[in-house]
Structures are given as structure tokens and as C-alpha cells.
Amino acid sequence: MVFLILSVLIQFAFVVHIVKTGRSTTWIWIVLVLPVAGMLAYLVLEVLPDLGNTRQGRKASRKVKEALNPNKSINEASARYQQSDTVENAMNLANACLEKGLHDEARQLFEKCLNGPLSDDPNIMFGLATAEFGLGNAERSKQILDELIEKNPEFKHQDAHLLYARSLDKLDKIADAQHEYETLYNYYSGPDAAYYFAKFLSANHSYERAQEIFAEIVNSAQTQSRHYRDLHQKIINKAKAELT
Structure with a gap:
């Protein structure tokens, strides 16, 4: 009733x-x-x-459309790939799979892209390393990233650097991981590197410094633009949840 x-x-x-x-x-x-x-x-x-004529309206519109069709991006990428089996379409589908947590499917697509003239492509190698990490294969992820830098020494990518630090962390290479996290903490744009560094510190008996960094993430977000907070909301919320 x-x-x-x-x-x-x-x-x-x-x-x-x-x-x-x-x-x-x-x-x-x-x-x-x-x-x-x-x-x-x-x-x-x-x-x-x-509503789309305003920023808040566009955001609301986007959320509703995502709720009504949450798989739109991966469906569109899959359709393009089926129509034309190109490296570009395969990479777009692989990245869409990563966003949905379909790491095994992403790995297969990235591995296929690496066969041939693009076998040393840093973006494909980074995608493959990301998929391997998502599957719990930190050693393989580190190996791919080592090969990436060896073959592409000029390649600079903050997210690849963060993935390398997290791979070292998972492999319990404490000293090496701390060095990479410290470096990332000083230049990474966005709160992700700080968050994972704080998690690393907390797990390795540096609780007070970890709490300082978690608080820094939360406090800094309050002074940033709405776009920044929307973009990094998940990490900001995770940092907030770590504060005691």
C-alpha cells in the first residue's frame, strides 16, 4: 500500500x-x-x-545515463573491435575491460597487440602490466615494466611508475618500494600515489606518518576545485576512511 x-x-x-x-x-x-x-x-x-546546460546538470545527466546503461563504453568498444580487428580497436576494448575489472580479457587483448611491429610499444606494455597486476601477478607486472623501461628509456608515465611501486610493494621488496613511493609522493599529480604510500607506511610500522598523509589527502581535497574532488572522489573517501 x-x-x-x-x-x-x-x-x-x-x-x-x-x-x-x-x-x-x-x-x-x-x-x-x-x-x-x-x-x-x-x-x-x-x-x-x-540540465545539461550547467556543470551540475551535465554531471547528473552522465550519472543517470551510466546507471541506465553501465556497460555502454565496453559494448561500443566491443562492437568496433568486432567490426574491425585493428590494434587501435583492440587497445580501446582492452582499456574498457580494465575499467570494468575484466583483467583476464584485457590481458589477452594486450598480448595480441604486442605481437608484431608494436611489440615494444610502451602504452601496450603498460596496459599488459596493469592487467597482470589486476590478476595478482605482481612479479609478471614488474617484469613487463622493467622490459618497458629497458626498451623505451624515454617513456615517462606517472601511473606506470605508481604501478611499479605497487608491484614492488606486493612482492615485499620493502626498501625498493619505499624509494619509489617517496619519489612518486614528491611529483605525482593527484592523491593516488600519496594514498598508496600511506597504506605502505601503515603496513610497515610507520603509522603516524601514514595518518599524516591520509589527513593531508583529505584536507588538500577541500581546497581543490570541484572537478578535482569529483575526479578523485574514490581515493579521497578511502583516505578519509583510514583516519582514526
Whole structure:
């Protein structure tokens, strides 16, 4: 009964919005006849485009679209790859797989890309190392990154450097990992390196310094732009959860 009353109230609110904003009365019938699908359609097709004219509106629109179709990026990348089996399409699909945590699928795609003229490509090697790390193969990840630097000494990539430090950390190479984390802490843009450095310190009996860095991440975020906080929200929240 409560659900039914709530549903009717929500439908009524949508009808009021349709009338007040001068939308086509067809939307009223759609919302009444197809409550859930109709209201979602109205939001996506009518409300969100208007909100899209503002930064907050664009953010809200993006979140709703992701909620309605969370696999859009990987589906599109997969479709392009099936249509044309190129290295570019394979890499795009592999990176989409990484974002979804599909590390084994990503590994297979990156390994395929490394066969041939791009066998030394640093971006493909970094992607493969990331997939291996995600599968729990820290030793293999470190090995690939060592080969990457050997073959591409000019390659500079802060995320590859962080992955190398985390691989050393997983392998319990304490001194080497600390050296890499210290270096990253001084130049890495964003809070990720600081967060993993603090986690490393906490696990290696440097609890007070770890807490200082966690607090630094949280306090620094408060002085940054909204874009920065949105971009790094997950790491900021993780740092906040570590504070005692």
C-alpha cells in the first residue's frame, strides 16, 4: 500500500512538471500508462538535456545515463573491435575491460597487440602490466615494466611508475618500494600515489606518518576545485576512511 501511494505521488509530481514546463501532453499519458519506463524516458529525453546546460546538470545527466546503461563504453568498444580487428580497436576494448575489472580479457587483448611491429610499444606494455597486476601477478607486472623501461628509456608515465611501486610493494621488496613511493609522493599529480604510500607506511610500522598523509589527502581535497574532488572522489573517501 505504501509503495502504491508513493508511486502515485511520484507520477503526480511528473504530471505537474510536464504541465508547468509546457511539455507535450503526450508525456502525461506515457507517464500514467507506463509509470517506470515513462518516467525514465521523460527524465532522459526531456529533463536531462535541459540540465545539461550547467556543470551540475551535465554531471547528473552522465550519472543517470551510466546507471541506465553501465556497460555502454565496453559494448561500443566491443562492437568496433568486432567490426574491425585493428590494434587501435583492440587497445580501446582492452582499456574498457580494465575499467570494468575484466583483467583476464584485457590481458589477452594486450598480448595480441604486442605481437608484431608494436611489440615494444610502451602504452601496450603498460596496459599488459596493469592487467597482470589486476590478476595478482605482481612479479609478471614488474617484469613487463622493467622490459618497458629497458626498451623505451624515454617513456615517462606517472601511473606506470605508481604501478611499479605497487608491484614492488606486493612482492615485499620493502626498501625498493619505499624509494619509489617517496619519489612518486614528491611529483605525482593527484592523491593516488600519496594514498598508496600511506597504506605502505601503515603496513610497515610507520603509522603516524601514514595518518599524516591520509589527513593531508583529505584536507588538500577541500581546497581543490570541484572537478578535482569529483575526479578523485574514490581515493579521497578511502583516505578519509583510514583516519582514526
